[in-house]
Amino acid sequence: MFMKLPHFLLTILAGSMLLTACSKEMSREGDMPATSNCDYAPYTTGSSFSYIDINQTQDTLAYTLTVSGDTTINNVVYKKVGDDSVFTCSNCKDGIYTQIASILTFQGYKADDLKITYLKDNVPAGTSWEDTVAVNNGGVTSSGILKQTITEKNITKTVNGKNYTDVIVVRMDASAIILNNPVSVGTISTSYYAKGVGLIEADQAEDTIKLLSYTLQP
Template structure:
């Protein structure tokens, strides 16, 4: 049971990262999805995105992520997005946005190369997909499932007094695998992505992250 609660913490921490991966979750009935230009991750070199995080105690942290260039993982090229404290990156192909958290740790537990498919911009509201992750503590491993659901599509959302159009909302629910059976942990976050911008808001149980400003470079 202790492993389950550490897994919850790992999953919660994962929602703060926007990074990269070559792996994809798959679902569907065999029909081809609409064409996508990956406008929900416009991470051109030297573009920057400033955010504010406010927790339930009203503590506030402001930070800026900058796109600093490219990195290659297993032969695939990804954009590096981050600051001096956090290494992140981003990849999108055919409307499927993937991410990896490099060495995510919490109280002795770690998840190396945590690969997630965090957004699909070419599917309808109500679409769901899953990723399986594993966290380790010494020789002990704990597995879990992240389930992503598009809850809203092409809506307008107001963040810090500014309206953002063509927003996609994605809810992330977590399940711990106990004796190979999924046990619901609950909703970890709901994230909102604006077209031509990327992440504009992420709501978690005890804190909310919102975009303050952004600068896109050609």
């Protein structure tokens, strides 16, 4: 899942995730059967992905993310994906895709040092999972929940005039824990992942990110 600033598409500002640093090991959401080749994150070294970020006033930002190599965090190997200003650490094993991110802000809430499971490619549509994070709002710290739900699988999605097949759609919703009860903050994003390509589109409250082109290295 990628989104950038200056508005990160390496993920989601104003519903947004600014993925700027890699730290610590991502938490895992249970054991899944090993039936995946991790084709929804083909992050071989040297591969690149060009995106355009379009906001509500139709202003655009174009940028290219490149896979620069590997980094090892707590004995887990991650791929570094980014440009000169930002990067994220991405890992996939047995169909579970994880990412290390920093700074999530949404409707006054801020969370730091996020560890997110952003996709599972070997579970059916309707499957949901959650990551719990610490959030701050006006100096008050509480827990927040990021809930990912696969809303569709194996669909065809047209992005910038190109048809992508075997697409998985993932909706991210956020909640804050207030007085021990979850209070919905709203939907942060709906992301589309194509087999053999990765993220092709992310629809957010204030902008849309779309893939322009990509180059995969063996």
